[in-house]
Amino acid sequence: MNIFEKNNVGFFRNNPVLGLSLGLTTALAITTSLTNAIGMGIIMLLLLYMTSILCGFARKAVSADFRLPVNLAIIAFLVKLAELLIKAYAPKLAEGLGTFLPLLVASSLLLFAAGTFDKTEKTIGDLLGDNVKAGFAYFLALVVLATVREILGTGGIIFHDPFRGTQLFSFNIIPTEFALGLFMQPAGALLVVALVAALFAAIANARAATAKGGK
Amino acid sequence: MAKNLVILFVTILLSGGMLIYAESKLAIVINNQGVAQDLGTLQKLFPETKEFVLVEFTDDTGLIKKVYEAKEAGYAYVVENQGFKDKLGFAVALDKEGEIIGYEVTSFNDTEGYGSQIKDEPFVRSIVGKTSKDTFETIAGATISCSAIVVGLDAVLVNYNAMMNVVDGGMGTPPVAETPTETPTETPVEAAVPLGSPIAIFKEVSEKSQATVTETKEDGNILTYTVSAPGYAVLEGEYGEPLPNIIVVQVDKEAKKILSVEVTTASDTKNLGTKITNAAFLDQFKDLSYAEESVEVDVITSATVSCTSVVNAVLAAIQASK
Numbered sequence: 001m002n003i004f005e006k007n008n009v010g011f012f013r014n015n016p017v018l019g020l021s022l023g024l025t026t027a028l029a030i031t032t033s034l035t036n037a038i039g040m041g042i043i044m045l046l047l048l049y050m051t052s053i054l055c056g057f058a059r060k061a062v063s064a065d066f067r068l069p070v071n072l073a074i075i076a077f078l079v080k081l082a083e084l085l086i087k088a089y090a091p092k093l094a095e096g097l098g099t100f101l102p103l104l105v106a107s108s109l110l111l112f113a114a115g116t117f118d119k120t121e122k123t124i125g126d127l128l129g130d131n132v133k134a135g136f137a138y139f140l141a142l143v144v145l146a147t148v149r150e151i152l153g154t155g156g157i158i159f160h161d162p163f164r165g166t167q168l169f170s171f172n173i174i175p176t177e178f179a180l181g182l183f184m185q186p187a188g189a190l191l192v193v194a195l196v197a198a199l200f201a202a203i204a205n206a207r208a209a210t211a212k213g214g215k
Numbered sequence: 216m217a218k219n220l221v222i223l224f225v226t227i228l229l230s231g232g233m234l235i236y237a238e239s240k241l242a243i244v245i246n247n248q249g250v251a252q253d254l255g256t257l258q259k260l261f262p263e264t265k266e267f268v269l270v271e272f273t274d275d276t277g278l279i280k281k282v283y284e285a286k287e288a289g290y291a292y293v294v295e296n297q298g299f300k301d302k303l304g305f306a307v308a309l310d311k312e313g314e315i316i317g318y319e320v321t322s323f324n325d326t327e328g329y330g331s332q333i334k335d336e337p338f339v340r341s342i343v344g345k346t347s348k349d350t351f352e353t354i355a356g357a358t359i360s361c362s363a364i365v366v367g368l369d370a371v372l373v374n375y376n377a378m379m380n381v382v383d384g385g386m387g388t389p390p391v392a393e394t395p396t397e398t399p400t401e402t403p404v405e406a407a408v409p410l411g412s413p414i415a416i417f418k419e420v421s422e423k424s425q426a427t428v429t430e431t432k433e434d435g436n437i438l439t440y441t442v443s444a445p446g447y448a449v450l451e452g453e454y455g456e457p458l459p460n461i462i463v464v465q466v467d468k469e470a471k472k473i474l475s476v477e478v479t480t481a482s483d484t485k486n487l488g489t490k491i492t493n494a495a496f497l498d499q500f501k502d503l504s505y506a507e508e509s510v511e512v513d514v515i516t517s518a519t520v521s522c523t524s525v526v527n528a529v530l531a532a533i534q535a536s537k
Contacts, residue, residue, distance in 0.1 A: 058226070066219035070226050077230035084237055088244040091252060165252075 009134045013204035016109055016134050017141040018197040023109035026100050027142055028189040032153070035160045037146030039093040040100075041139030043082055047104065048113045048135040049128070050078050055114035056124030071114040079105040092165030109138060141196070148192050153183035253281065253293055253306070253321075260308035260317035261285040272378070276370040276484060280304075289316065290375065294367040299325040299359040303333070307368060309375055313347035330360030338364075347372045347381055352516060358412075365516060369487055410495065410513035414523060416530055417508040424450065426462075426524070426531035436469040440532040446491075446524035447483040458482035460491065460524050464532035466505075476500040476529060481521070488521035496522065505533055 009016055016022040023044070030036045054074045062070050083101050087094045094101060104110065113131040150157050156172030182188040250257070250267050257267050264285040272282045281293040289310035295302050304322035309315055320334045332338055332354050338361065342351060351368050353361035375381070420426075426444035433439075441463050448457035461480035466473050476497050481489040490496070499512040514522035 058222070062219050062222050066223060070223050073223070073226045073230055077234060080234050081237055084234075084241045084245070088241045088248060091245075091248040 009130060009137060010204070011133075011137045011140055012200045012207065015141050015197075015200055016112070016138045017145075018193065018200050022112055022134075023107045023138060024193070026104065026107060027138075027145060028186060028193065029100050030097055031142055031146040031149050031189060031192075032184050033096065034143065034146045034150055034157050035162060036093070036096040037142040038139075039086075039090070039162045040097060041135075041142045043086065043101070044104070044107075044109065044138050045132075045135035047078055047082060047110060048131040048138075051075060051110055051113045052115075052127040052131040053124060054078070056127045059115060067115075071111065075107075075110050075114060076105050079110075090162045092160060093162035096162075109134065141200075144196055145189075145192055148196060149183045149189065152180055152192070153188065155179035249281070250283070253283070253291075256293075256306045256319050256321055257283060257285065257291055259319055260291050260306060261288050264288045267291070272374060274370060274374055276366075276487070278367045278370045279374060282374070290378075291317075292371045292374070293321070294371060295322075296363040296367045298323070298363045299330050301325065303360060303363045303367075305333075305364060305367065307342070307371055309347060309371075311379075313375065313379065313381055315343055315345050315347075318342045325360045329357050332357040333360050333364050342368065347375050347379070350516065362516075362519070366487065410499075410515060412519075413511040413513050414526055415509065415511050416505060416526055416533070417510070418530075420527050420530065424523070424527055426528040428531055428535045429461075431535065436467050437465060437474065438468055438532075438536050439463065439465045440535055441479075442528035442531050444524040444528040444531070446481075447488045447520040449482075450520060460488075460521065460528070462525055462528035464500075464529050466532055466536050468536040471504060471506040473500045473503045473505060473529060473533075476525065478525065483518075483521040483524075488518055490515050490518045491521045491525050496525075500529060 008014060009020070014020055017024055017027045026040065030040050051071075051074065055071050058070045058074060059067055079102065082104070083094070086097075086101060113127070113134065115127050147157065151173055155174040155176045155178065156170060158170040159168045160166065161168050180188070183192060246269055249269055254267070257264075261267075264287070266286040267283045268286070270282040270284050270290070272279065278294050278296050279292055280295050283291040283293075285291055285308070289308055291306055291308045293304070293306050295304045297303070301324035302322065303320070303325065305318065305320045307315060307319075308317035318339055323331065323334065325331065325333075338354055342364075345351070351365045353365055424445055426442045428440050429443050430441035431438065441461065443459045443461055446460040449459050458480070460478060460482055463475075463477045463479055464473065465475045478492045478497065481492050483489060483491070493515065496513075496515050503510060503512070512526065514526075
């Protein structure tokens with residue numbers, strides 16, 4: 001039994017990004033703005049959903065030894081298709097995500113979604129349920145990280161329409177002269193990840209304690 | 216085993232096939248999206264034109280981001296260069312005859328009042344109306360922002376001239392099938408370069424910019440030094456193995472006079488830093504007395520770092536002669 005089977009993915013306990021460090025590189029790179037984070041969160045959610053379905057079918061047809069190459073081919077296809085569609089219909093988002101969009105092909109979260117790491121035979125329904133939850137948990141983590149980083153790094157939030165690139169809304173909380181550029185850089189991203197992961201763990205523990213006390 | 220291999224093969228084949236189909240269908244949409252991003256600027260540059268097509272191009276400087284062909288009207292270049300605080304973006308339009316017919320600043324974050332002069336009428340007037348063979352000047356007080364634009368414009372003109380086969384002395388015609396004919400040998404006419412701000416020969420030189428004398432020849436009072444001077448390529452760490460500029464300086468140590476300066480190897484950016492070989496710049500050193508330490512020469516606009524390397528080489532030669 002491996003780590004992914006033992007730990008059920010959740011929003012606060014075992015969050016894919018903050019608890020299991022799945023897809024962490026992308027999360028660190030693109031959470032400089034809330035627009036990019038929401039865009040990437042939705043893309044990942046859809047990719048996880050599609051990966052579950054296609055890899056679920058594939059696992060019924062191929063033996064465990066051949067699962068990895070087949071899953072990789074499916075993931076590569078889905079990511080490339082997503083890249084083309086985003087470049088065509090949401091160019092501003094494609095620009096913001098840059099190279100991290102095609103790099104999703106090497107995302108450990110997608111391999112996890114494909115069930116590559118599982119030893120047990122899960123059904124398509126099991127995979128779908130796990131992965132939709134993982135997708136929403138990933139989305140939540142990205143949104144929280146990006147919100148904290150953008151506010152600390154720039155003083156506020158500027159949200160753009162990912163399709164047209166026009167500014168939808170913006171607000172400022174911290175005066176610009178007090179914004180810390182460090183949080184827009186990789187080192188600042190790691191600090192925020194550590195802080196938010198600690199916060200999520202604290203929430204998970206508090207909820208577990210409440211549940212235990214209630215019994 | 217065989218069944219698994221067949222499934223893998225079919226998966227790869229199907230995925231590849233579908234991606235090729237999707238790419239062929241979406242390529243047009245992606246191209247149109249690219250145009251849509253710059254459409255506002257393109258329509259300002261070419262108000263009469265409705266159709267713009269992205270053109271493939273090569274640019275050694277990396278400053279040109281996109282090139283559009285405005286059907287029947289000319290070409291538009293989208294350029295980005297580092298300004299004083301941030302990246303400066305601008306677009307410039309040239310018609311088919313090589314005349315600059317439009318210039319628009321697309322992104323600006325430098326100092327208002329100083330750097331913002333690149334958006335003002337006098338600077339725009341100094342660009343629009345010029346041809347692809349002309350040169351540009353900077354504005355005092357906005358040197359860094361203006362230089363960023365001028366360097367970008369130089370890159371555009373180099374690209375445009377190469378694309379349209381514009382040669383020194385006028386517009387060229389596209390190369391046709393060569394027939395062995397005798398042509399008189401012509402001495403190439405060197406394009407004039409604009410000389411800008413003066414720079415003192417005797418000045419403090421930072422350690423990394425210091426020139427080194429590599430060879431000395433003595434003939435009475437006449438000393439000939441071969442000097443290696445780090446130029447833009449070395450100081451800015453260009454890709455690969457950047458090389459210094461090699462300069463030969465001849466001085467008369469008795470008369471305290473520079474006799475000649477010759478650049479034997481110009482290693483900086485092609486068509487920008489390599490302007491230091493231009494006679495108009497080097498002739499300033501000819502018979503220049505360095506008895507007074509206030510002696511100055513003018514640097515070439517948009518090749519300041521490379522010109523400074525030549526001046527540093529001359530200083531190294533003078534110091535070696537003492």
